Amino acid sequence: MDNMKKLLRQRYFADEKLSERERLILLLSYSERGKKAEEIADNILSVYGSIRNAADSDPVLLMRECKAGKQTAALLALIPQLSRKCAILSCGNMLLDSTSAAKRYFSAYMRTGTKEKTVAAAVDKQFRIISTELISEGEPSAVKVSFRRIAEFAFRHEAAYIFAAHIHTSGAATPSDKDISATLSMKEALSAIDIILADHIITAPDRSAVSMREILPAGTFPPVAGYSTTGEQL
């Protein structure tokens, strides 16, 4: 085994604190041979600044910009994907029967990446999640939400209720005027064909989340028996 990898491994698994650069070299020693791990770790930190930023990057760009192999790009891409999977799994067999449950779930689901995205979740009458799907993905300044796609999703899964959620990737979860008008339009469009929008959740990278049902005046959303507004701050 390469000496550097051996030394870093010994230090790391003896619970010694490594620098960001050393941790990255240790990680890449599993995907790159010999001295390449060090060279590529330096390239990555020079271009992306941190392991986190590199993990969130486009793997194809990372390979090109940092002269990394596919194994390295996949290993870095694995980190946010695995984190997210674990966060969703730790929500357990969650029922989206309250605003806090919905906020926790979507905060875990939307955790990764740099693009703004909108997802929808279909639930049954007991608020068990039938399916969660990506509806649209777009530029940081605006995501055009297709109400048609949400309607198709709702019909495909015979949802009793629909939740929509989107993430403000570079900012707080505070809803903008556009968010409010999008929520109202979405609710109207779906109500017109008897699809009930239970809530629209906005999340942010700092793990905060906001329920539009809690934010907007009472009566804006249709009543949903069994769905409680807890007012819990997330």
Next chain:
Amino acid sequence: MAEDNLHSGHRDRLRQRLMTFGADALCEHELLELILFYALPRVNTNDIAHCLVNRFGTINNILNAPQSELESVRGVGGSTAEFIRLMRDMCADYEALPPEAEKLPDTESLCRYFTGYFSGTAADLCLLISLSSDLSVIGRSSFSAASIMNGNSEIKRIAASLLRSGCSRIALGIVHPDRPPVPDEDDFTIARFIAERLEPIGIFLEDCVICGGGKAFSMKQSGAFSFRRY
């Protein structure tokens, strides 16, 4: 040899699926296989992945299992258990919230930021800062004023860096170390160049601040430049 090719083809396809579609396109044991590829580069990890899932249930449980319990699973040795721990730690670090970014909510804080950055700078330099929707600094990219004026701009590199940060708002600072912060024709040319090239790709110039002699001048505040209003 043929079997090696079979394994490497399978590994390549799983990696490609992860990179293209994310972890949602993989079931739990496939995700686990991907992890094990790195710890066990020459072994068929499919059976080991299934054994781990059978023993611990979820990938969460596997990542958090004590090393000794992991090693009790057939095919999982000390170095594999160590790599699983490394991935667990990497995920935990990723989950930890990043340090709070500096906010620049108004012209005064923007001017302070640029004068602080340019303090001690001896050459005519430009700095582009990427801002989040709540005006936190999420990145920065510097370049020489001369590169724009001489037509050798690094606009491609700058655009790539800004897109990578995911920002839609930027602020430009230009320093003239040896004179007061009064914008000249070249400063307007640079600000216009940046604004016009980046606006079509959804990146908008918030302000252009000229720095010099420890002081700063905001083009937006002075009304000297047309800026997008939010």
